[in-house]
Amino acid sequence: MPDFLLARRRGHTALIAALLAVGVSACGGSSGGGGTVNGAGGGDNASSTSDTSASSAARGGTLVVGAEQEPDCADWIAVCAGNIWGSYMMQTTTLPTAFDTREVDGSWTLVPSEVLAGEPEVVVRGGKQTITYEIDPRAVWSDGEPISSADFAYTATQIRDGEGIFDKTGYDQIEKVETPDEKTAVVTMRSTYGPWRALFGGSYSLLPAHLLRGKDRNALMKDGYSFSGGPWKIEKWQKGNSVTLVPNDRYWGAKPKLDKVVFQFIPDTAAAFQALKSGQVQSLYPSPQVDAISQIKNGIPNTRVEVDAATGNLEALWMNNARFPFDSKAVREAVAYAVDREAIVERLYGPLGVEDPAQSFVTPLVGAFAGSDFSRFSADPAKVDEIMEADGWARDGSGIWAKDGRAAEFSIVSLAGNKRRELTEQILQQQLGEAGFKMTIANTTPAELFGKVAPSGDYQLGLWTLIDQYPEPSLSATFSSRSIPTEANGNSGINFMRARIPGVDELLGTVDRSTDQAQRRAASLEADALIAADVPSLPIATVPNVLMTSDSIGGPVSINPSEGPWWNLEEWTRG
Amino acid sequence: MASLLRFSLRRFAWSVPVVLLASFLLFWAVRATFDPVAKLRQGRDAGAVQREIERLGLDRSVPEQYLLWMKGFVTGDWGTSTRTGGSVSSLIGQALWPTVQLMFWGVLLAAFVALAIGVYTAVRQYSAGDYVLSTLAYVGISLPAFWFGLMLIQVLAVWPVQSLGWSEPPFYFVGLHTPGQSGFNLDYLRHLALPLATLTVTLTASWSRFARTAMLDTLSSDYVRTARAKGVPPLAVVMRHALRNALAPFVTIVALDTGVLFGGLIVTEQIYSIPGMGRLFLQSLQAGDVFVLVPWMFVVALAVVFFNLLADVSYALLDPKVKLR
Numbered sequence: 001m002p003d004f005l006l007a008r009r010r011g012h013t014a015l016i017a018a019l020l021a022v023g024v025s026a027c028g029g030s031s032g033g034g035g036t037v038n039g040a041g042g043g044d045n046a047s048s049t050s051d052t053s054a055s056s057a058a059r060g061g062t063l064v065v066g067a068e069q070e071p072d073c074a075d076w077i078a079v080c081a082g083n084i085w086g087s088y089m090m091q092t093t094t095l096p097t098a099f100d101t102r103e104v105d106g107s108w109t110l111v112p113s114e115v116l117a118g119e120p121e122v123v124v125r126g127g128k129q130t131i132t133y134e135i136d137p138r139a140v141w142s143d144g145e146p147i148s149s150a151d152f153a154y155t156a157t158q159i160r161d162g163e164g165i166f167d168k169t170g171y172d173q174i175e176k177v178e179t180p181d182e183k184t185a186v187v188t189m190r191s192t193y194g195p196w197r198a199l200f201g202g203s204y205s206l207l208p209a210h211l212l213r214g215k216d217r218n219a220l221m222k223d224g225y226s227f228s229g230g231p232w233k234i235e236k237w238q239k240g241n242s243v244t245l246v247p248n249d250r251y252w253g254a255k256p257k258l259d260k261v262v263f264q265f266i267p268d269t270a271a272a273f274q275a276l277k278s279g280q281v282q283s284l285y286p287s288p289q290v291d292a293i294s295q296i297k298n299g300i301p302n303t304r305v306e307v308d309a310a311t312g313n314l315e316a317l318w319m320n321n322a323r324f325p326f327d328s329k330a331v332r333e334a335v336a337y338a339v340d341r342e343a344i345v346e347r348l349y350g351p352l353g354v355e356d357p358a359q360s361f362v363t364p365l366v367g368a369f370a371g372s373d374f375s376r377f378s379a380d381p382a383k384v385d386e387i388m389e390a391d392g393w394a395r396d397g398s399g400i401w402a403k404d405g406r407a408a409e410f411s412i413v414s415l416a417g418n419k420r421r422e423l424t425e426q427i428l429q430q431q432l433g434e435a436g437f438k439m440t441i442a443n444t445t446p447a448e449l450f451g452k453v454a455p456s457g458d459y460q461l462g463l464w465t466l467i468d469q470y471p472e473p474s475l476s477a478t479f480s481s482r483s484i485p486t487e488a489n490g491n492s493g494i495n496f497m498r499a500r501i502p503g504v505d506e507l508l509g510t511v512d513r514s515t516d517q518a519q520r521r522a523a524s525l526e527a528d529a530l531i532a533a534d535v536p537s538l539p540i541a542t543v544p545n546v547l548m549t550s551d552s553i554g555g556p557v558s559i560n561p562s563e564g565p566w567w568n569l570e571e572w573t574r575g
Numbered sequence: 576m577a578s579l580l581r582f583s584l585r586r587f588a589w590s591v592p593v594v595l596l597a598s599f600l601l602f603w604a605v606r607a608t609f610d611p612v613a614k615l616r617q618g619r620d621a622g623a624v625q626r627e628i629e630r631l632g633l634d635r636s637v638p639e640q641y642l643l644w645m646k647g648f649v650t651g652d653w654g655t656s657t658r659t660g661g662s663v664s665s666l667i668g669q670a671l672w673p674t675v676q677l678m679f680w681g682v683l684l685a686a687f688v689a690l691a692i693g694v695y696t697a698v699r700q701y702s703a704g705d706y707v708l709s710t711l712a713y714v715g716i717s718l719p720a721f722w723f724g725l726m727l728i729q730v731l732a733v734w735p736v737q738s739l740g741w742s743e744p745p746f747y748f749v750g751l752h753t754p755g756q757s758g759f760n761l762d763y764l765r766h767l768a769l770p771l772a773t774l775t776v777t778l779t780a781s782w783s784r785f786a787r788t789a790m791l792d793t794l795s796s797d798y799v800r801t802a803r804a805k806g807v808p809p810l811a812v813v814m815r816h817a818l819r820n821a822l823a824p825f826v827t828i829v830a831l832d833t834g835v836l837f838g839g840l841i842v843t844e845q846i847y848s849i850p851g852m853g854r855l856f857l858q859s860l861q862a863g864d865v866f867v868l869v870p871w872m873f874v875v876a877l878a879v880v881f882f883n884l885l886a887d888v889s890y891a892l893l894d895p896k897v898k899l900r
Contacts, residue, residue, distance in 0.1 A: 064754070066749075072658045072659040072660075072862075073659045073660050073661065075660070080660075218660060222659070222660050222661065223661070236754075238754065239669055239850065240669065240670070240673070240849075240850020240854070241750050241752070241754065241848075241850055242750070242754040244754055244755070262754045262755075264749055264750065264754060264848070265750075265848060265850075266749055266848045267845060267848060267854070268845050268846050268848065270725055270846075271725070271728065271748060271749070271846050271847070271848060274725070274728045274729065274732065274733050274748070275748070275749050277733045277736070277737060278728075278732045278733045278736045278737075278743075278744045278748075279736055279742075279743060279744070280732075280744065280747060280748070280749055281749070301737060445863070446861075447610075447613045447863045451610075451613045452613075
């Protein structure tokens with residue numbers, strides 16, 4: 001069962017939201033707010049990167065990881081793009097990118113990967129942006145063919161011009177890719193594009209042109225592929241059972257220390273934890289669902305638990321600004337004061353040591369671009385009364401606010417069967433009830449929610465999660481009025497709440513287009529403040545990520561919020 | 576022999592309209608509850624939805640769509656999964672094998688044990704052994720599979736490692752083989768033991784009650800009394816006279832339950848991470864993959880009908896009183 005509903009901002013389409021909803025049940029997390037919980041279930045706030053290499057680690061050996069989801073297929077730019085488990089297990093480990101997400105001075109940043117010889121040269125001339133990538137001469141595919149400019153050109157055109165591509169954001173701005181020589185690729189954008197570092201490195205990876213050009217890429221990749229440009233290559237994908245990775249001998253960077261990594265699919269959470277306890281698997285990356293957190297709280301012997309609260313996953317209450325009663329700013333503001341977000345976060349994630357609610361719609365993964373303007377909203381019943389009464393509402397006989405003969409009653413929609421969400425809804429129901437709002441719960445399926453209900457605006461209040469998958473701000477897909485899904489814009493955008501906040505479109509446009517980081521940051525912070533002032537919705541919490549590893553695992557074990565928990569698998573060892 | 580063949584063919588002929596009706600009802604029900612192009616509707620390309628509707632013939636009436644689908648099914652074109660992009664027939668083919676393995680061993684073991692318990696408790700009716708085994712049978716019938724499965728894992732796999740300090744558990748519970756292993760070997764048996772136990776406990780419990788009742792019925796019949804009066808040894812009375820006649824209803828219930836197992840191992844397969852039919856159903860249901868759901872249900876329906884047919888034929892073979900007509 002997918003555990004959270006997720007919508008990814010960069011996607012600009014509801015399709016992305018639903019695909020992620022189905023494909024993701026565990027999300028990337030950063031180490032920024034992380035901590036390490038010991039096997040007895042206690043916690044501290046040490047760095048989440050736990051270098052356990054001091055244990056008697058050695059080269060060689062097999063690591064077995066329990067994976068709660070099996071990827072549906074492995075064509076990472078089309079049908080199976082956005083499948084986080086597939087991306088973490090296979091894409092990140094086997095395919096090269098131009099940029100990697102790394103922590104620099106406490107912030108997650110896209111930095112040139114080992115594919116590149118250095119920082120690309122960026123030139124803006126005549127309103128067009130040119131990016132020149134110099135490829136490391138040592139970079140080769142697993143068959144010995146060089147990773148070349150042709151691979152950049154092939155990847156860009158496959159994404160820009162292909163059928164059934166998951167998300168063309170950014171690539172649809174590419175005018176041309178020139179290949180003056182084998183190791184130089186020059187990408188020309190139609191206009192300036194702020195998040196250019198996410199090209200060939202955000203959600204997508206470079207693909208080998210010499211193997212795929214002129215062929216059916218989907219058919220060649222969907223069941224796994226033998227080529228690699230990363231430290232690992234796929235040895236075997238035994239459908240329904242496991243994926244096995246072995247070192248790519250031709251990788252030019254740091255070589256893997258393990259002989260083999262097996263991702264064994266264990267969809268049942270209870271069974272996965274038992275497998276860890278019995279030593280059948282040595283690592284888990286469980287979704288922070290109620291049952292998983294309960295097990296962690298009880299303690300898993302001989303196991304380290306990395307908890308990471310500073311992730312790219314934001315769970316929020318999404319108010320439909322075009323529907324009663326949330327078409328009233330006063331009601332939105334009163335609801336924001338009625339909800340005790342601290343209590344919700346404590347109840348959901350307290351055992352993991354996570355206590356602070358989110359104060360911005362920009363996630364910690366993109367923390368440099370986030371304000372904290374929502375911090376003014378904390379539970380305050382008196383403030384609720386004041387705001388509602390000032391707006392002409394009065395409590396009826398049952399204590400519910402009413403105005404012009406209409407009571408402040410509404411329903412909330414989320415994903416049926418998601419225990420964490422259902423618990424959140426129950427807490428909300430109680431808190432809002434005490435504040436004079438009557439909320440009913442009407443959950444549904446992912447396809448219904450993201451395919452129909454949210455895009456069509458056929459809801460009042462929603463509860464779901466958005467993801468920032470890499471450290472580039474992307475509020476425009478969620479808060480720009482141009483991102484309200486309509487027939488006119490081809491139903492693109494995930495401004496499902498129909499928010500129209502004066503001044504925000506321009507600021508978010510600057511964030512998207514400017515190549516000046518300082519200017520982008522200033523615009524983002526300003527937009528964040530305007531959003532908080534209008535309260536179109538309410539951020540609740542960033543969903544923490546949890547990585548559990550047996551004591552027998554050595555190496556710098558940590559969660560990369562963009563690339564997942566196995567981003568540095570080549571450094572892991574078995575003691 | 577000829578009459579048995581005629582009987583079987585007649586029963587088979589009767590099964591055809593049942594299968595067709597079942598397949599139409601399944602097709603109609605899935606079409607009525609799932610939108611085959613739901614995924615595409617969420618995209619920005621509005622034209623893609625219409626193109627897909629035309630390509631798949633979704634603009635036609637349900638009976639027309641059904642005929643198209645059935646034609647494809649019969650000719651081996653079961654369609655493409657929207658979830659994986661792969662062929663549905665290969666997905667179902669891959670999922671069938673682990674389920675068939677579980678079923679084969681489960682039914683074999685449960686039938687053997689249940690029959691033994693049934694015979695013993697009938698012959699020793701109202702003995703201490705009868706009471707103990709009957710009580711255990713009721714406990715087995717009422718055990719929830721998911722709970723029992725998790726208990727087995729805890730007791731037989733986790734505790735030996737955690738409490739006894741064993742370096743590895745005596746039984747595994749993830750899949751049917753350790754990655755890299757295959758075939759019938761010790762690794763397979765260590766993986767098979769716990770799911771098999773989970774599956775067989777309920778089957779054994781309920782089947783043993785059927786076996787006991789059937790045996791009691793035959794043991795109290797006139798011909799058994801006659802055999803005893805004629806001095807036939809007790810073991811021969813039970814094995815040759817009573818058991819043979821008790822087998823007919825027992826085999827019938829085993830065959831009927833076996834057909835249902837094709838799609839009924841969802842919990843066992845989920846707990847033990849076995850990529851069988853149950854797990855395929857769950858995954859397809861969650862993804863709204865109608866192109867897998869319809870053939871999946873049809874294959875399960877075919878299995879149920881086939882095992883019903885098998886039950887009829889077995890009954891006719893085992894019970895001479897049944898006329899083959």
